[in-house]
Amino acid sequence: MLRIWAKVYRDERISAQTTYESGEKFSYADFFRYLTEICGALDIPTPVLLKTHLFNFAKFRHVVFRPRDFMESVDFEKLVLENLL
Numbered sequence: 001m002l003r004i005w006a007k008v009y010r011d012e013r014i015s016a017q018t019t020y021e022s023g024e025k026f027s028y029a030d031f032f033r034y035l036t037e038i039c040g041a042l043d044i045p046t047p048v049l050l051k052t053h054l055f056n057f058a059k060f061r062h063v064v065f066r067p068r069d070f071m072e073s074v075d076f077e078k079l080v081l082e083n084l085l
Contacts (some may be wrong), residue, residue: 002020002022002023002024002025002026002034003019003020003021003083003084004019004020004034004038004083004084005017005019005020005081005082006018006020006038006041006080006082007079007082008042008076008078008079009077009080010075010077011077016042016044018039018041018042020034020038020041022034029059031054031057032049034048034077035047035065035081038081039079042079044074044076044079045070045071045074046070047069048069048070049068050069053059053069057083061082061083061085062073062080062081062082063081064078064080065079065080065081067080
């Protein structure tokens with residue numbers, strides 16, 4: 001079972017959120033697909049996924065994407081993905 005809670009922060013408050021759920025086993029090889037589906041549900045662009053993002057998600061169970069991680073300009077402070085066990 002896979003559950004990821006995604007939160008978009010504007011002005012230090014959660015402005016949008018969604019929970020991504022799947023019955024499949026979690027795989028880091030599929031993490032970009034999870035990220036793309038989450039961003040599609042939130043109607044925001046998909047950020048660039050770096051190895052450090054994967055390491056942070058693996059080690060701390062959450063990852064933060066800042067506006068500098070997006071190719072397009074965004075109007076929010078950060079996108080946070082949290083692994084819900």
